[in-house]
Amino acid sequence: MELMGLTAVELGKKIQAGEVKVKEALDAAYKQIEKVEGTIHSFVTIEKEEAYQCANKVQQLIDTKKLTSILSGVPVAIKDNMCTKGLRTTCSSKILENFVPSYTAEAVKNLEKAGAIIIGKTNMDEFAMGSTTETSFYGITKNPWNTAHVPGGSSGGSCTAVAAEECSFALGSDTGGSIRQPSSFCGVTGIKPTYGTISRYGLIAYGSSLDQIGPIAKDVTDCAVILETISSYDPKDSTSIKRESYHFTSALKDSVKGMRIGIPRDYFTDGLEEEVKESILQVADILKEKGAIVEEFDLSLVEYAIPAYYIIASAEASSNLARFDGVKYGYRTKEYEGLHNMYKKTRSEGFGAEVKRRIMLGSFVLSSGYYDAYYLKALRTKALIKQAFDKAFQSFDVILAPASPTTAPLIGESLNDPIKMYLGDIYTVAVNLAGLPGITVPCGLDKKGLPIGVQFLGDCFMEEKIIRAAYTFEQTKKYIRCPICEKGGNQHE
Numbered sequence: 243m244e245l246m247g248l249t250a251v252e253l254g255k256k257i258q259a260g261e262v263k264v265k266e267a268l269d270a271a272y273k274q275i276e277k278v279e280g281t282i283h284s285f286v287t288i289e290k291e292e293a294y295q296c297a298n299k300v301q302q303l304i305d306t307k308k309l310t311s312i313l314s315g316v317p318v319a320i321k322d323n324m325c326t327k328g329l330r331t332t333c334s335s336k337i338l339e340n341f342v343p344s345y346t347a348e349a350v351k352n353l354e355k356a357g358a359i360i361i362g363k364t365n366m367d368e369f370a371m372g373s374t375t376e377t378s379f380y381g382i383t384k385n386p387w388n389t390a391h392v393p394g395g396s397s398g399g400s401c402t403a404v405a406a407e408e409c410s411f412a413l414g415s416d417t418g419g420s421i422r423q424p425s426s427f428c429g430v431t432g433i434k435p436t437y438g439t440i441s442r443y444g445l446i447a448y449g450s451s452l453d454q455i456g457p458i459a460k461d462v463t464d465c466a467v468i469l470e471t472i473s474s475y476d477p478k479d480s481t482s483i484k485r486e487s488y489h490f491t492s493a494l495k496d497s498v499k500g501m502r503i504g505i506p507r508d509y510f511t512d513g514l515e516e517e518v519k520e521s522i523l524q525v526a527d528i529l530k531e532k533g534a535i536v537e538e539f540d541l542s543l544v545e546y547a548i549p550a551y552y553i554i555a556s557a558e559a560s561s562n563l564a565r566f567d568g569v570k571y572g573y574r575t576k577e578y579e580g581l582h583n584m585y586k587k588t589r590s591e592g593f594g595a596e597v598k599r600r601i602m603l604g605s606f607v608l609s610s611g612y613y614d615a616y617y618l619k620a621l622r623t624k625a626l627i628k629q630a631f632d633k634a635f636q637s638f639d640v641i642l643a644p645a646s647p648t649t650a651p652l653i654g655e656s657l658n659d660p661i662k663m664y665l666g667d668i669y670t671v672a673v674n675l676a677g678l679p680g681i682t683v684p685c686g687l688d689k690k691g692l693p694i695g696v697q698f699l700g701d702c703f704m705e706e707k708i709i710r711a712a713y714t715f716e717q718t719k720k721y722i723r724c725p726i727c728e729k730g731g732n733q734h735e
Contacts, residue, residue, distance in 0.1 A: 245270035246407035247723065250464045253410050254312040257304065264297040264304070264315035264359065267410075271317040271361055275408045278726055282384045282393075284403040286322045287330045288362040293317075300357045313471055314357030319403045319412040322363040323370055324350050324455070325444040329360070333446050334378035335368045337566050337573045337592030347444025348479070349413060349455045349472040356471050361409055364399030368594045369563065370417055370448045372396055373663050374656045375424070377596040382653060385427060386726040387692055391650040394424030400458050401428040407727045411459040411468055415445060417452045418551050419645070419670020422682040425458055426645035426695025429684045429724060431712075432458040433465045436702045437677035438483035440469075441476035447562040449555035450481075452674040460721055462683065462713040466490040469705070485703065493706035498714045499533030501707070504638035506541035509669055514647045521686040521694045522644050528718050529642075529711065539637065543630050544672070546623050551671035552600075552664060553607050553620035559597075560604025566592065599660070628676040635701040640711045643699060644669050645682045649692035669697065679705045683712045685719070693722075 245253060245267055256262040272290065279285060303309035320326060323333045325343035332338045346354070354360070367377040375383040375398025383398045385391040386406040393402045397414030401424040404412050414421040416434035425432030433456050440455045447453060457468035470491055475484040505526060510519055530536045568574035568588030575587035593601070607616040634641060646666060656663035673680045678699055685696040696715070700708040 246274045246410065247727070248410070249460045250316050250410040251312055251467055254314065254316050257315040258310065258312065264301045265294065267315055267317055268293055268297050268359060268361065271409055274406070278386070278406050278408065281389060282386050282402050282406055282726065283381055284364055284383055284399045284406065284408055285319070285362045286332055286334060286365050286380050286399070289329055289360060292329070293359050293361050296359050300359065303357065309357045311356035311471065312467055313353065316358050316410045317361045318353060318358045319362055319364045319400060319409040320350055320360055321397055321400050321412070321414045322366055323415060323446045324413060325446070326350060326360065326363065329363065331363065331446070332380070333369045334366045334380055335593065335597070336379045337588070339379070339573055341572050345444065348441035348474070348476045350444065352472045352474060353413070364403055364412060366399050367396035368597050369446070369559070370396040370415060370420055371559070371596050371600050373419070373423060373666055374651070375399060376653065376657050377594055379594060384653065385650050386724040387429060387650070388690070390652055391692065392427070392653055392656065394427035394646070394650060396420040397432070397458065398424045401425055401430055401432065404428070404430045404458050404460065405724050411457060411464055413455060413472070414458050415453055415455050416674065417449050417555060418667050418674050421456045421458060422645050422670050422680055422695070422697055423667070425682040427650040427693065429693030429722060430458055431461055431465050431681065431683050432456060433469060433681040433705075434673065434679060435469060435473065435705055436679045438481050439473050439485065441474060441479040441482050443476055443478040449558040450562060451558060452555055454674070462681070462709060462716050463494055465681065466494055466709050490705055490709060493709040494713050495710050496714050496717050498529050498711055501534045501640065501711060502638045503529055503534045503536045503711065504634055504641045505536065505538045506544070506641060506643060507538050508541045508544040509643050513668070514644060515649070517688040518644050518646070518648065518694050522642065522696050525685050525696045525715055526642055528715060532714060539634065541630055541634060543623070543627050544668070547627060547672040547675060548664060548668060550620040550623040550627065551667070551675055552603070553616050554624060554675070556600040556604035557608050557617050558604070560601045560608065563597070563601055568592070596660070624675045627672050631672070631676045631678060631701070639700070639707050641699040643697045645695040645697045649688045649690065649694060673699055677702060679708055681708050681712045683716055684722070685715070687722070
């Protein structure tokens with residue numbers, strides 16, 4: 243198999259054993275990028291010169307046994323909302339078109355310490371606001387399984403880069419499902435850990451109480467290894483949590499005997515496509531055969547998750563994005579009269595339609611007279627949703643759920659109806675509101691040949707349980723490569 247067809251761990255083992263040179267791995271990644279990038283558009287920025295310089299240094303450290311991480315020399319793509327020193331970071335927005343940070347995000351720094359090679363920054367919905375990777379200022383990203391369809395979002399670029407084998411793994415961020423939903427649409431594995439597990443230092447904020455960085459890869463083993471590498475307590479991040487253990491790979495066991503798995507009845511009502519429903523229930527049957535105790539239960543409050551999420555996320559976004567005003571960095575309008583006019587024109591020209599929509603919604607719910615009616619009510623709802631999950635986890639180790647009510651929609655469908663796009667987050671946003679960990683694993687294909695993903699949700703700090711359940715299920719399925727990897731070029735449009 244070609245090098246980019248290997249998992250990150252498989253490639254890392256070959257590099258450590260001297261069977262593959264770091265430069266060869268980079269050559270393979272850039273060759274695949276050259277082959278498919280024109281069709282799917284996963285990247286905003288591709289970095290070659292710095293990557294090859296880094297590869298030479300990493301190779302020397304591997305040869306002298308000074309660098310022994312399994313990720314040493316492995317090519318990685320980074321979502322374009324994580325700061326990378328000396329490398330353009332745009333959040334896929336015009337307002338940060340030429341922004342080059344002077345520091346690197348802590349999670350990315352942890353990867354660099356391990357010897358992973360950054361090959362570029364991936365496309366995303368502008369400021370992570372969207373579920374399709376269509377709101378990017380730099381153009382849409384297409385699903386490598388069928389280029390007439392979206393890859394999901396907002397980490398769509400990272401997920402397509404992994405699915406199309408342009409890199410061995412990638413980092414994404416998850417505010418309301420932005421790792422788990424596109425992983426489902428692109429047939430890859432993505433994990434959002436418990437809030438506070440990975441430092442948010444250097445992650446350009448959308449919703450500060452919801453954002454969390456996480457890995458995207460071909461399988462559960464890769465995700466566990468990457469999660470172990472990038473997780474750390476960071477005093478620079480006030481929301482960072484010092485955990486007793488970061489040994490996520492210890493959960494890679496093919497065993498769910500006696501594990502209690504709950505299926506929320508609320509998630510299997512109207513709106514869930516029949517093919518998606520059947521695939522998720524098949525996963526439940528497989529785990530039952532392997533010794534798990536599977537039961538249905540009522541989660542409650544599901545219908546309130548979407549409005550609570552969008553009120554809280556938009557309120558936080560309106561505050562976080564106030565810093566982009568054309569004064570210190572980023573885009574500034576060319577012609578203006580006075581400071582106030584400069585602010586207004588810069589933000590009008592620099593932000594896209596979806597970002598403006600959410601800033602306005604956030605400003606509205608925080609305004610005098612509406613703060614109590616909307617924002618405070620959303621915070622109370624958030625607390626009730628957390629209580630509902632707490633109650634569920636008294637009875638269950640893991641909750642099994644769809645990652646999305648449908649497979650990937652056609653390009654253009656969601657943007658024409660923003661409310662429909664928001665409702666597509668029904669199975670993912672509650673996890674962020676409650677700060678819980680969740681992992682999405684491919685579980686089948688629909689009749690159109692598009693991937694379906696299953697979500698395993700756990701209680702706070704119980705990543706080991708969802709990793710074990712996901713790994714056990716994964717052992718029963720063979721990883722399916724997307725059509726674009728086999729042939730290259732545009733397969734379906």
